[in-house]
Amino acid sequence: MKELNKSIRSFAEERGWEQYHTPKNLSMALAVEAAELMEIFQWMTPGECMNLTAQQKVHAGEELADITIYALRLFDVLGIDPESAVVDKIGKNGRKYPSGKGSGVE
Amino acid sequence: MKELNKSIRSFAEERGWEQYHTPKNLSMALAVEAAELMEIFQWMTPGECMNLTAQQKVHAGEELADITIYALRLFDVLGIDPESAVVDKIGKNGRKYPSGKGSGVE
Amino acid sequence: MKELNKSIRSFAEERGWEQYHTPKNLSMALAVEAAELMEIFQWMTPGECMNLTAQQKVHAGEELADITIYALRLFDVLGIDPESAVVDKIGKNGRKYPSGKGSGVE
Amino acid sequence: MKELNKSIRSFAEERGWEQYHTPKNLSMALAVEAAELMEIFQWMTPGECMNLTAQQKVHAGEELADITIYALRLFDVLGIDPESAVVDKIGKNGRKYPSGKGSGVE
Numbered sequence: 001m002k003e004l005n006k007s008i009r010s011f012a013e014e015r016g017w018e019q020y021h022t023p024k025n026l027s028m029a030l031a032v033e034a035a036e037l038m039e040i041f042q043w044m045t046p047g048e049c050m051n052l053t054a055q056q057k058v059h060a061g062e063e064l065a066d067i068t069i070y071a072l073r074l075f076d077v078l079g080i081d082p083e084s085a086v087v088d089k090i091g092k093n094g095r096k097y098p099s100g101k102g103s104g105v106e
Numbered sequence: 107m108k109e110l111n112k113s114i115r116s117f118a119e120e121r122g123w124e125q126y127h128t129p130k131n132l133s134m135a136l137a138v139e140a141a142e143l144m145e146i147f148q149w150m151t152p153g154e155c156m157n158l159t160a161q162q163k164v165h166a167g168e169e170l171a172d173i174t175i176y177a178l179r180l181f182d183v184l185g186i187d188p189e190s191a192v193v194d195k196i197g198k199n200g201r202k203y204p205s206g207k208g209s210g211v212e
Numbered sequence: 213m214k215e216l217n218k219s220i221r222s223f224a225e226e227r228g229w230e231q232y233h234t235p236k237n238l239s240m241a242l243a244v245e246a247a248e249l250m251e252i253f254q255w256m257t258p259g260e261c262m263n264l265t266a267q268q269k270v271h272a273g274e275e276l277a278d279i280t281i282y283a284l285r286l287f288d289v290l291g292i293d294p295e296s297a298v299v300d301k302i303g304k305n306g307r308k309y310p311s312g313k314g315s316g317v318e
Numbered sequence: 319m320k321e322l323n324k325s326i327r328s329f330a331e332e333r334g335w336e337q338y339h340t341p342k343n344l345s346m347a348l349a350v351e352a353a354e355l356m357e358i359f360q361w362m363t364p365g366e367c368m369n370l371t372a373q374q375k376v377h378a379g380e381e382l383a384d385i386t387i388y389a390l391r392l393f394d395v396l397g398i399d400p401e402s403a404v405v406d407k408i409g410k411n412g413r414k415y416p417s418g419k420g421s422g423v424e
Binding site (some may be wrong): 132134135137138140141142144145147148149182 | 244
């Protein structure tokens, strides 16, 4: 992820976007991208969303990539290591939802 | 990212959550987490969101981690490699917003 | 709606919240409330979300009310009459999706 | 609001959209519209979002109208009266944030 982080940072710097990339604005951009992803699935039945066309799958992958790019960008702006943060959060979620209960839903 | 992907998949499997993890539901979960991140910043001025307390920063890091976990989970459910998807999307974004223009905003 | 508008405006003024109620911040607050509504339904099957418990229904109604309050507040801040805006938009949507086609989805 | 409610219901019925208008799907549609509203403001400074062009204002009014339409539609699907729900929620919010404190933010 460190390599990705660096190229995302350069991308913003080369375009003079640092001034726009405040935590507040980046959190909005993330939510906007998350909504664009949701838009693909919003009127689908559970069955339909499990059987995407090739084009829908490519589209979903691109929206997911944009979400990941903004998440990595915000981790970088906040000075937080994404990999440790994710590993720590999986551990914390595991304590909140111990396995072997099965029926629990986040 | 492959290692993270695997541990996120195991996490869901151990809890019997695969049935809930359809692309539609995961896109909703992502948007809900993105909103929880936004909630931290929503009433802050630009200056305030650049000067977070240690506690706010930890909180933001945890919400960002949840977003990243759901993004990796959905990449996995769709059978898309996250790293290639991100690298490809950075390339595509670069063609859409060539550098050296400066004033353009996504 | 005019009466509601007025009491929502007084509510904000009595608490000194006008300074926070910029269009940008209110759009974020709206999105956060929309996510809280979604959270109620996110892991439900289509059947489950059509058969809410009394408590879930009350909860959904409260989140919807918060969304409506913020929407009316932002209409007011922008100086736009909500009723005309809604009537006009229904007309515009009707031209975009003519009836009698049936299969179209927004 | 009753009149609006009725014309929104007819709009959906004339297009055969009732089947898509489950509470879950409508909550997603609401969140997608809220994100489209946010997109207008996401890179603006506080000053800029207070000085919209005529075109930006019209655009914001249309997105707000779509949000209000979906909110009224979901109130209708749930069988909840929007006006009472909003009045009740203003009362509840008033008890949560008593006036005269000034510094509190929702």
